[in-house]
Amino acid sequence: MGADETETIEADIKAEDNHLHNIENNKTVEVWTKFTFPGRQGKYDNYIWTWHNFTGIDYDERKNQEEILEFEGHEWDENVDSENNNFDYLMGADLDFTVSETVEQLEKWGHWFSEMTKIDGFRLDAIKHIDFKYFDKWLEQRAKQLDKKLFIVGEYWSEDLGKLEHYLEQSGDKIQLFDVPLHFNLKEASSTNGEFDMRTLFDNTLTASQPELSVTFVDNHDTQEGQALQSWIPAWFKEHAYSLILLRKKGTPTVFWGDLYGIPSHNVNPVGDNLRTMIALRKGSEFLRENDYFDHPDIIGWTNILKIDNKEYGLSCILTNKNGGSKYMIIDKAYAGKVYIDLFGRHEIPITLDQNGGAEF
The missing domain is CATH 3.20.20.80 (Glycosidases)
Structure with a gap:
């Protein structure tokens, strides 16, 4: 986008919902495809980009008309998404990787x-x-x-x-x-x-x-x-x-x-x-170990064993997209008797893990 000059060339008009379908062949169009970068004055590169570098564009300056144009002698890349039958073209001057x-x-x-x-x-x-x-x-x-x-x-x-x-x-x-x-x-x-x-x-x-x-x-x-x-x-x-x-x-x-x-x-x-x-x-x-409790349509949870500064900790997560409730989940048997608190502070009453290292969360 943002070309410095236009060029007059031949192009085929393609359908908006099917980029492989021709609406009109060999139409003479004026397109913004010449990039001379006058402000750079050749500092980085003297290359001039022209319509030969591109596959197509979506605007005809001559008629002040928006339409998808595929340039003569060029074709959309085939190895792209199949939406619109071929979704190579999205916007601006489309790069031709075969050049x-x-x-x-x-x-x-x-x-x-x-x-x-x-x-x-x-x-x-x-x-x-x-x-x-x-x-x-x-x-x-x-x-x-x-x-x-x-x-x-x-x-x-x-x-x-x-x-x-x-x-x-x-x-x-x-x-x-x-x-x-x-x-x-x-x-x-x-x-x-x-x-x-x-x-x-x-x-x-x-x-x-x-x-x-x-x-x-x-x-x-x-x-x-x-x-x-x-x-x-x-x-x-x-x-x-x-x-x-x-x-x-x-x-x-x-x-x-x-x-x-x-x-x-x-x-x-x-x-x-x-x-x-x-x-x-x-x-x-x-994250060392993870146990999933994806066993209810409304309430799911999981437990983790985390290593933080070379020390291991247990973590329990439970969430719902509907009503409240609870779920029994095991963190690890080695954590039996440990007391757990809600990290987000919503539940003030601590929970003590049972002999299996689990609890009703």
Whole structure:
């Protein structure tokens, strides 16, 4: 986006809901595809980007008309998400990865950027619109250049676990993915008036199938109310949701800035001190053992053994999406007789573990 000049070329108009279907062939169009970067005055690179570097765009300047245009002699990448029959095109001037100069320039930019910032990893946006195999070599070069293992997470926005697993296979398992299916399970659990079966929270999620490649989240900048991917988790369920990603072993959890600090412009309050407590627990603990009690449609729980500063502790979590209640859960027999308190301060009466190391929580 933000080209410096237009070019007049030939292009095919594609259908909005089927990017492989031609509405009109060989139309003469004026497109914003020439990038000369006059302000840089050749400081970093003298390369001029033109329509040859791109597959298509969505605006004809000549007619002041928005339409999806595939340039003559170019075709959408095939190895992308299948929505709209082919979801290579998303917005702006779409990069053509079959053009060697395009790939060379992206490699040159990647090297410069990494050298300048000395970063530790990348969050790759909208990867379902980019050739699934492209990042394999690009990331390999970044790791060699920086001489360290990079943390890489990709945003593939789909509830379909099969699509996420296919991407991981195609990309060589170099990229972790946000567990979007889990986000939607949390959304359903929090907004169906207790009808969601809590035992199924991790069904068909990346955290369940490939936890080492799963990056868990509750909400993000895209899921906020008013955004394109709006699917906001209600405030009452936020602590529940964060306990499921911060106080369990599987997955790499992320915390949304808006949940931690609030979003004043949208009258969204921070989740509160309990979220900070969970973050501190996750950051300072090694999760050794975990026992699940996902045995009731409304009330679920689990217990953990955590190592903190070379000392082991027991942790018990219980939550519901409907009515209150209790659940008998065992932490560990070795903890028999120990007294447990509610870390969130809601239940003031301590609980003493029985001879089995369990209690009615």
